[in-house]
Amino acid sequence: MGDFLGFLFNIDMLATWWPRILGGLQITVETVLLSCSLGFLLSYPICLARQSKSQLLSKLMLSYITFFRGTPLLCQLYLVYYGAGEIRPFLTSIGLWWFFRESFFCAVFSFTLNTAAYQAEILRGALTSVSRGQTEAARSMGLSPYRIARHVIWPQALLVALRPLGNELISIIKASALTAIVTLPDLMGVTRIIFARTFDFSIYLYCALIYLAMTEGIRRLWNVIERALSKHLALARGGGAFSAVAVMPPNEGAIDA
Amino acid sequence: MKIARVLSAIGLATALVGTAAQAKEWKTVRIGMDATYAPFESVNEKGEIVGFEVDYAKALCAKMKLTCTFQNQDWDGVIPALLASKFDVIFSSMNETPARAQKVAFSDVYYATAPVIMGPVANKSDDVSPAALKGKAVGSQSSTTFANYIQKTYPDSTYKGYPGADEPNLDLASGRLDYVVTDILVAETFIEKSGNGCCRIITEIKRTPDIFGPGVGAAFRPDDTDLRDMFNKAIKELDDDGTYKKIEAGYFKMDIRGK
Amino acid sequence: MTWFDLLFGAHGWAPLLLRGALTTALLAIAVVPFGFGGGLLLALLKSAPSRLVRVLCEGYTTFFRGIPDLLALFIVYFGLQALIDKLSHAFGDELHLELNAFVAGVIALSVVVAAYSSEVWISALKAIPPGQIEAARALGLDRRRVFMQVVLPQLGRVALPGLGNIWTILVKDTSLVSTLAVMDLLRAASEASKATARPLLFYTVAAAVYLVVSVLSGITQEYLERRANRGYV
Incomplete structure (x- = not known):
């Protein structure tokens, strides 16, 4: 049994390789943070366009969202990375090749487009969860559209969106392991390199534990944030009289899609 | 009761794991x-x-x-x-x-067979000294003798490792890589197949036993x-x-x- | 060569892509009973009387939901085979078990999908009013029959939306098996694009096929949900 545990966890590995692992971790964190924040910025315009009155615009956004949610991220990454390589003369002529030349930018580009599609749908679900009556009530009280959005809609919508957005962050962390396939030495990438040097299986388990620490950490942090932000709702739920305020629809993001 | 059963099953399994392999x-x-x-x-x-x-x-x-x-x-x-x-x-x-x-x-x-360094046809220089390749993108399949060679010989170049042996060739053709280290016959086959004169073999590498065996x-x-x-x-x-x-x-x- | 020749010519890659698509479909379908069934088992075990069992099941779910699917596949793919091999050595060669890449892929994906779906099953189990179970018990049904005849028939309906989500994740996750050794749709597209240096064409074809499957899955799911919810307005 001790033999088997030794096979699973070889401590010497960490002592030798931690600088490489940290380097990989840094790339993973950079990729995830950049993609997720860019995706968040993109998601609101996409969500607006999706609900716009222009048929063309909303159909276009619907196809965008359907494509990026309906195909594997790995396929999208290949398409961007190797597809860009194929049309290099074109990309050079429009001055974009420097961007697609770098595997880091290719990865961030495809992850951003992917997560923007998911986040746009999360936002849409959250915005529609705020009942129409509230907008009408706010308007009848004479609030400007800006103040309605700022003080009535967004605080509630963001609270509803919080959990699915956290799940999306977690799934991008997990998906970022794919970047190793397009030459980026991220956490998964350096793990593969170290494994190839040492043939020591325990490095995969250490790598798993690091990912686990990140995803579990975020999950718990999110629980704390959510509890802090929804204190008023908990009260309302308990009180009963205002329970109608607690609009918390069962969101589809509850499992990290 | 249940726990006892689970534990005995685990015990049995570990006992079996210990048994030596048999000739076949x-x-x-x-x-x-x-x-x-x-x-x-x-x-x-x-x-x-x-x-x-x-x-x-x-x-x-x-x-x-x-x-x-x-x-x-x-x-x-x-x-x-x-x-x-x-x-x-x-x-x-x-x-x-x-x-x-x-x-x-x-x-x-x-x-x-000999390993080679391959580069784009446009690169006319035959100089493959570490100084000449400084800051350039050099690629190969990862976890290979080629990868070890690049990382040892060109510490100041940007190394890029690929899961397959054919992917670095594609990235050389597209211009993401400046150099690829691979086998001479694999390089020749790729150059012949790509047909558009994208790449050329710059030089052969001596098979040093410590890296290539x-x-x-x-x-x-x-x-x-x-x-x-x-x-x-x-x-x-x-x-x-x-x-x-x-x-x-x-x-x-x-x-x-x-x- | 034109795209038509590359796909359907004498040395076209369409047949291989088609076979890859079939492998992808078979892979996804084969995972359903094990992945979803395993998830249900996990969900039930998480309310088992033994604390050890509960902790183990929670740990399993946390682990496989918290690490990249690619890493989980790799760990299961190689770790499991090493274990099976050691066991079969111990039993002698009559019991030599062999996992081909496809079966190993099915098991690895099932392990991940079981972790995902257990959460769906748990919320589905919670959604069944305890009063029903108490009533059935009061009628003299034993625990097994309460589960089989009262809980299970309703569970599918409640779990359907969540399971549908996981199915679409599963279809996309099958593509990860292409990085191991299985000639699935994405692997076939990969081989074709590397052999012909036309990645744009072949990855677009692959994406289109995945997209069709996803859209069809969505439509089917909607239909099933509507059917299952007849009588529940």
Whole structure:
């Protein structure tokens, strides 16, 4: 049994390789943070366009969202990375090749487009969860559209969106392991390199534990944030009289899609 | 009660794990290869693995009267898969390096060719000194002797490692890479196939034994020395009866046996 | 060569892509009973009386939901085979178990999908009013029959939306098996694009096929949900 545990966890590995692992971790964190924040910025315009009155615009956004949610991220990454390589003369002529030349930018580009599609749908679900009556009530009280959005809609919508957005962050962390396939030495990438040097299986388990620490950490942090932000709702739920305020629809993001 | 049952099951399992492997009679042998390495092994449009090493391994199996099957396996996982018994032999242009020899048992060398540095045709310079390649993007399949060579020789260049052996070639053609280190015959095959004059072989690399080892051998689980000895015997027999030369002539103009 | 020749010519890659698509479909379908069934088992075990069992099941779910699917596949793919091999050595060769890449892929994906779906099953189990179970018990049904005849028939309906989500994740996750050794749709597209240096064409074809499967899955799911919810307005 001790033999088997030794096979699973070889401590010497960490002592030798931690600088490489940290380097990989840094790339993973950079990729995830950049993609997720860019995706968040993109998601609101996409969500607006999706609900716009222009048929063309909303159909276009619907196809965008359907494509990026309906195909594997790995396929999208290949398409961007190797597809860009194929049309290099074109990309050079429009001055974009420097961007697609770098595997880091290719990865961030495809992850951003992917997560923007998911986040746009999360936002849409959250915005529609705020009942129409509230907008009408706010308007009848004479609030400007800006103040309605700022003080009535967004605080509630963001609270509803919080959990699915956290799940999306977690799934991008997990998906970022794919970047190793397009030459980026991220956490998964350096793990593969170290494994190839040492043939020591325990490095995969250490790598798993690091990912686990990140995803579990975020999950718990999110629980704390959510509890802090929804204190008023908990009260309302308990009180009963205002329970109608607690609009918390069962969101589809509850499992990290 | 239940816990006791679970524990006894675990105890039984660990007891069994401890038991030594038993000798076996070889009738069928499963061969694993990373088929991204034309002309040695690649996948054709029917999904079959074809190439020099496939034909050679088939001839060896025929000699030993073994039934052989072929499996594709990504390079990163080729040694773990062998050790995990997903197949019994690696026939995948694997150079016999000291690090690998600690994990697997190698057969006698059955070919040895020169590694090369390949660059775009537009690059007219033949200078491949570390100074000339400083800051340039140099790529290869990862976890290979080529990768080790690049990282050792060109610490100031940007190394890029790929899962397959054919992917760095594509990135050289697209201009993401400035140089690729690969096998001479793989480079020639790629240049010929790409046809648009994208790339050229800049120089051959000397096979230094510390990085490249003595040559390419088949790899076995350390326990399966009986199987390795059978293969060694067959390798010698195919050399003697001229079969090796015949298969080689079907693929290459040069002699790759490298004794 | 034109795209038509590359796909449907004498040496076209369409047949291999088609076979890859079939492998992808078979892979996804084969995972359903094990992945979803395993998830249900996990969900039930998480309310088992034994604390050890509960902790183990929670740990399993947390682990496989918290690490990249690619890493989980790799760990299961190689770790499991090493274990099976050691066991079969111990039993002698009569019991030599062999996992081909496809079966190993099915098991690895099932392990991940079981972890995902257990959460869906748990919320579905919670959604069944305890009153029903108490009533059935009061009628004299034993625990097994309460589960089989009262809980299970309703569970599918409640779990359907969540399971549908996981199915679409599963279809996309099958593509990860292409990085191991299985000639699935994405692997076939990969081989074709590397052999012909036309990645744009072949990856677009692959994406289109995945997209069709996803859209069809969505439509089927909607239909099933509507059917299952007849009588529940």
